[in-house]
Amino acid sequence: MTKDEQLAFEAALLVRAAAIETELRLLLDGRTLAGEIARPERLMAAMRHGVLNGGKRLRPFLVMESAALFAADGEAALRVAAALECVHCYSLIHDDLPSMDDDDLRRGQPTVHKAFDEATAILAGDALLTLAFDVLADEATALPAERRAALLLALARAAGAGGMVGGQTLDLEAERNRPGEAGIIRLQAMKTGALIRFACEAGAIIAGAAPQDRDRLAEFGSAVGLAFQLADDLLDLTADVSQMGKATGKDAAAGKATLVALHGTNWARAQLHGLVKQAHELLEPYGEEAALLKAAASFVAARNS
Template sequence: MTNDNEMAFEMALIGRAAGVEALLRRLLDDRALSGEIARPDRLMAAMRHGVLNGGKRLRPFLVMESAGLFSADGEAALRIAAALECVHCYSLIHDDLPAMDDDDLRRGQPTVHKAFDEATAILAGDALLTIAFDIIADEATMLPAERRVALVLALARAAGPGGMVGGQKLDLEAEQAPPDEAGIIRLQAMKTGALIRFACEAGALIAGAPAEDRERLAEFGSAIGLAFQLADDLLDLTADASQMGKATGKDAAAGKATLVALHGAAWARSQLQGLVEQAQALLDPYGDRAVLLKEAAEFIAIRNN
């Protein structure tokens, strides 16, 4: 990673995050929209606590930059990025619940069920998942109707029983019956990788790009999704809570099956480099337009591990 490219990436990441957060503040306002009756104050406060609490906003960044490959990273892409972040944050709120991972900290702050209560946290997650599809379907997302429908369908498939939620279930089952290597890869591709894959594929959908571009970006998303989980598992072993903003070492303490636990840290670091090279090569046809996405792949692999 060159210094110039690294700096450009970091500035773009910060800039994209600021834009998404500003939009999320507007979307999560207390005022009811047309067709709504009322937005309960405590519910909205819990939703904002779960969303507006920092974070690098990597998934929204991937949406915006993938759309930028086709000069389509305008207001519509920003709204799709915000919708995806609502889904991601809903999943974190539910994942932190006592019945799931039972975490007290998220991004260095009390988790939603700690700051409010379990029932409110569940409802805040439910509402964030629902509002994500509201954002995409709304005519304010100024895309042709067929593109909005395609985005709704793709996000539903990525987030649902055959994607993230299914992966969460497999992860819970793995605590009782550890999967083999193929099972771990499938679990992680669903739990973590599916939303990252969607984030990258979404750019082509927003732009109405050819199927070849959609498939190429989805493959890029799959590669960096696996890299993200490998890096996360390494950090769970090597980082402390102050670095991560959440508890660490829980996977190892629970005996959870991960590729790092299976093969070791040295193997994981070698795999990460290979995944970065694979992901970056997929973007070669886009030339200089893909520089920041290539830097994103590198960033995912090397973050503090």
């Protein structure tokens, strides 16, 4: 990625992140919706703490830019992107719990269970997951009903037992019984990759694009997801707390199975190069319209936090 491409990507990421931040604040205010009875303030404060605490908003960016390939990055895409970020942030809140990774810091701030308490953190995560599906089902997400249904199904599959939650289960099991390479790839494709894959596929669904476009964007998302996890595992070994905004070195200390632990850092960096190349090639049919998505793939592989 050239310097100009990097600057263009970083500027676009900031613009998208600001739009998502505004949308999330609206979704997490205290006003009740039709059918709701009340929104307890402590619960809402915990939800806001877990969501409105910075972060690059990469997954929402991928939703918006994938939709932009088909000129569909409007208000509906923004709401879908915000819904996905709610799922992602719920997963972080639960992942930080004492019964999971037991982390005190997230994005440089106290985790939700530290800022509030464990029970409130669990409930905040539950509520964020539910809110995501509320947003997608709501007619305010102004898409044809069949597209909203397709998004609901795709996100449920990406987030549930066969996706992210199942991957977290495999990750916990891997601390006791370390899997081989195939098992690690499956674990990571579920725990980390599934939501990133959905983020890219969602743009095609939002736009009502052809099935082959949806498949191509999903494959792109799979490559980006694996690159993201490889880069994350490298950073866990090489970065410090000030860079990451959370504890580092915990995977190695816990004996967690990672591809970096299995093959070493040089192998991982070579794999990252190959994954970026694969991701870029998948986007070739879209020409210059895919420039920012290509830059996102390069950014994921080269990130330092």
